[in-house]
Amino acid sequence: MRTLLAIGIGAGNPDFLTVQAVKALNRADVVFVFDKGERAQDLIQLRKAICEQVIDGRPYRFVSIEDPIRDPEPHGYTRGVETWHRERARVLAAQIEDALDENGCGAFLVWGDPSFYDSTLRLLELLRTEGNLAFKSEVIPGISAIQALAASHQIVLNTIGGSVSITTGRDLAQNGFPAAAETVVVMLDRGDGLKAAALMDADIHWGAYLGTPDEILVSGKTRDVIGKIEEIRAREKQRHGWIMDTYVLRRST
Numbered sequence: 001m002r003t004l005l006a007i008g009i010g011a012g013n014p015d016f017l018t019v020q021a022v023k024a025l026n027r028a029d030v031v032f033v034f035d036k037g038e039r040a041q042d043l044i045q046l047r048k049a050i051c052e053q054v055i056d057g058r059p060y061r062f063v064s065i066e067d068p069i070r071d072p073e074p075h076g077y078t079r080g081v082e083t084w085h086r087e088r089a090r091v092l093a094a095q096i097e098d099a100l101d102e103n104g105c106g107a108f109l110v111w112g113d114p115s116f117y118d119s120t121l122r123l124l125e126l127l128r129t130e131g132n133l134a135f136k137s138e139v140i141p142g143i144s145a146i147q148a149l150a151a152s153h154q155i156v157l158n159t160i161g162g163s164v165s166i167t168t169g170r171d172l173a174q175n176g177f178p179a180a181a182e183t184v185v186v187m188l189d190r191g192d193g194l195k196a197a198a199l200m201d202a203d204i205h206w207g208a209y210l211g212t213p214d215e216i217l218v219s220g221k222t223r224d225v226i227g228k229i230e231e232i233r234a235r236e237k238q239r240h241g242w243i244m245d246t247y248v249l250r251r252s253t
Contacts, residue, residue, distance in 0.1 A: 002100055002135040005107040006114040006121060008142015012211030014050050016143040022054045024140045028107035029060055030100050034067040034088070047109045063099050065091060085119055089126035093133050113144040117187050145246040146185050148210040152217055155205055157183055157248065169193025177202070177249065184249045191233070198226040201252045208236060208245035221252070
């Protein structure tokens, strides 16, 4: 039976790989990656570099899969994402059957940790329930952008005895600062969350390209630094073709 590994590779720094992740990569016969187009080629190149660095003489294939185009949410955000996931699973199933022997081991290199705002585990579940593909699976945790951000800013995420809420920019913009939380970690923000945060009485610790040589950090009162962050985001997205950023908001005291 095939084995599929979801391997958390950390938030950009090859040194973030755990010993468990390195051992898992050295079991892989095929490494699968979705290709999001020319503007995100450096994300694929980084994954290739990690494989070249840590796979010790074992022959393996690196299979790049053209990522299906995501429909611009004609039936709402959730249904749009679910439809996209099903199309990804359909394409992936065909690639696995073609590239991976029945007793082979395939790997997915997941940015950060497979359990935080990543679709790999949902795709594996769809392969089981709708793809008629028999396989065993394993999940190898990784250092998430949340941990990398806290380490780079040298902060503790929670206050003493306080709660931490993890959410998206979309949710922050729609629902505001969670009433029960003292600290909020925001991921997957297209900019709406930052605009909402600018109106909050809060402190922000923001970071982009965490763990890479291009890492950028900004912190301060939201009202003082949101404009600077927005300028940086626009400039760096234009330069790289993509941006991954995460930030922590804490109610001002």
